[in-house]
Amino acid sequence: MQPTDRMTVIKKFTRDALKNGGLSYIWIGSNFYVVSVDAADLEVILKKCLEKDNIVRFVRKVIGNGLIFATVPIWRPRRKISAPTFSQANLNMFAKAFAEQSESMVKQVKSTFGDGAKPLWKYMATFTFHSVCETALGVKLKVNGNTEKQLMESFDILLKLLMTRMAEPWLQLDALYKLLPQHNNFEKNKEIFRSFVSEIIKEKRKKIKENIKTDNDNTKVTKSFLELYIESSGGDRGCTDEELLEETLVMLFAGTDTSAVGLCFTIVLLAQYPDVQEKVFQELQEVFGDSERQVVVEDLPRLKYLEAVLRESLRLYPPVPLIVREINEDTKLPSGVTLKKGCGFMALIWGLHRNPLYWGEDAEKFRPERFLEGHSRHPAAFLTFSHGPRNCLGYQYSMISLKIALATFLRTYRVLPRHDNSGSGEVDQEPMKLSYDIMMKDVDGFRRTRWGSVISVCILRACSADDGAARAARGREAADEYISASAAARSPRNEV
Numbered sequence: 001m002q003p004t005d006r007m008t009v010i011k012k013f014t015r016d017a018l019k020n021g022g023l024s025y026i027w028i029g030s031n032f033y034v035v036s037v038d039a040a041d042l043e044v045i046l047k048k049c050l051e052k053d054n055i056v057r058f059v060r061k062v063i064g065n066g067l068i069f070a071t072v073p074i075w076r077p078r079r080k081i082s083a084p085t086f087s088q089a090n091l092n093m094f095a096k097a098f099a100e101q102s103e104s105m106v107k108q109v110k111s112t113f114g115d116g117a118k119p120l121w122k123y124m125a126t127f128t129f130h131s132v133c134e135t136a137l138g139v140k141l142k143v144n145g146n147t148e149k150q151l152m153e154s155f156d157i158l159l160k161l162l163m164t165r166m167a168e169p170w171l172q173l174d175a176l177y178k179l180l181p182q183h184n185n186f187e188k189n190k191e192i193f194r195s196f197v198s199e200i201i202k203e204k205r206k207k208i209k210e211n212i213k214t215d216n217d218n219t220k221v222t223k224s225f226l227e228l229y230i231e232s233s234g235g236d237r238g239c240t241d242e243e244l245l246e247e248t249l250v251m252l253f254a255g256t257d258t259s260a261v262g263l264c265f266t267i268v269l270l271a272q273y274p275d276v277q278e279k280v281f282q283e284l285q286e287v288f289g290d291s292e293r294q295v296v297v298e299d300l301p302r303l304k305y306l307e308a309v310l311r312e313s314l315r316l317y318p319p320v321p322l323i324v325r326e327i328n329e330d331t332k333l334p335s336g337v338t339l340k341k342g343c344g345f346m347a348l349i350w351g352l353h354r355n356p357l358y359w360g361e362d363a364e365k366f367r368p369e370r371f372l373e374g375h376s377r378h379p380a381a382f383l384t385f386s387h388g389p390r391n392c393l394g395y396q397y398s399m400i401s402l403k404i405a406l407a408t409f410l411r412t413y414r415v416l417p418r419h420d421n422s423g424s425g426e427v428d429q430e431p432m433k434l435s436y437d438i439m440m441k442d443v444d445g446f447r448r449t450r451w452g453s454v455i456s457v458c459i460l461r462a463c464s465a466d467d468g469a470a471r472a473a474r475g476r477e478a479a480d481e482y483i484s485a486s487a488a489a490r491s492p493r494n495e496v
């Protein structure tokens with residue numbers, strides 16, 4: 001089954017479950033799964049059944065017993081060690097790294113602004129990958145360097161191979177899989193990833209032993225997740241190198257593409273809804289005015305509309321559209337159905353977020369205001385980051401990093417929808433074509449937007465409002481720059 005067909009199946013199950021009072025079911029090979037899009041039922045299961053379904057055993061081949069897919073007896077003590085490393089104080093410390101990485105991303109984007117549709121994915125995935133490497137491993141990767149390229153490529157290959165194995169029952173037999181070329185490909189890419197992280201751990205251990213302070217130790221970002229985890233586990237003798245490797249791989253696995261997907265969908269939606277983008281822009285103007293200063297963590301509570309936009313985008317396009325759990329005891333759901341011990345359970349987040357019972361008759365509509373209206377909603381109605389004791393540990397990390405990235409990007413660029421292929425300059429009305437490989441993505445690499453300088457867009461406002469010759473001159477200068485960049489971008493040589 002192709003990744004795009006998997007999304008078709010997810011949409012079909014959403015329709016079936018919505019028609020059927022919130023529940024449906026599916027067989028994958030000989031495994032039976034109950035599918036739910038109902039918040040009340042989902043809340044019970046996500047609080048009570050903490051064991052991941054056995055289908056995730058293939059992911060363990062990459063990240064071993066790392067938190068996200070570990071069995072409950074291994075998961076419980078590790079979560080106790082990991083949770084304090086995501087404290088608000090530590091996350092605030094990471095804000096500077098997110099802001100610097102966002103500025104670097106914006107610079108990369110600048111070289112391509114103009115008329116053609118842009119490969120948004122490339123920039124956003126690089127941003128999240130670099131951010132996690134810096135905050136989790138304490139390593140600053142070189143932009144466009146070989147290590148970055150190789151790691152990101154390997155990651156992509158691993159996700160695809162894992163998803164195919166989980167979805168195709170005939171690939172699940174180890175003895176058979178070992179005979180296939182996919183196996184070698186899998187092992188090769190797994191090794192690239194694991195040896196990169198192992199080397200960093202070795203270095204870090206050495207530095208801790210020798211008590212050597214690195215540049216990183218002296219900056220405000222100070223401690224990486226790796227160091228925090230070593231401390232939280234009881235110091236140098238607290239956890240093994242293998243455990244450290246597994247937990248660090250989880251950060252890379254759980255924290256990079258998920259966030260990049262969230263960023264891409266948000267930007268594509270902003271291009272489709274210029275009125276929403278304008279409101280975001282107004283809010284950014286209120287907070288930052290004309291200043292070009294870096295976004296700091298204290299700005300974030302003031303960016304309320306931007307946060308609503310982000311949440312609405314993560315509702316309609318949850319990067320992880322479903323999660324699976326195992327029913328470990330007979331469980332009666334609020335809907336009245338009793339699930340039998342041993343069956344699988346699929347929390348269909350994509351469907352829940354379209355359930356009119358919780359999101360109203362306009363559930364399919366992109367309307368960020370719903371997050372500002374202050375209605376009390378069911379606590380498990382928004383499940384992008386899951387719910388209960390095993391929810392996403394990176395929830396707040398992610399919200400901080402995405403808000404900083406979006407604020408930095410949208411203070412600099414205005415995003416527009418791409419043109420269709422007819423050459424008429426009409427906006428492309430084709431809906432996004434989605435694929436599902438553990439995460440949900442646009443098959444086109446989110447090549448759906450164009451972007452131009454925000455300042456050039458401001459020129460009319462600046463001149464008509466007559467609020468200062470300097471601002472108007474700056475606007476004209478930027479507009480000239482934008483126009484020449486657009487012309488350059490139209491020449492085939494610079495088309496991206």
Ligand code: HEM
Binds near residue numbers: 250251319385387395
């Ligand atoms: C938009 C971005 C993100 C989304 C949509 C997301 C979503 C999720 C989901 C759906 C789960 C599974 C929960 C379950 O099975 O019930 C999860 C688990 C997890 N996530 Fe995230 N995540 C994001 C970002 C991050 C980041 C940035 C990090 C770390 C830097 C992270 C770390 C984790 C960890 C450690 C777990 C395992 C928690 C456990 O099993 O105890 N996530 N995430």
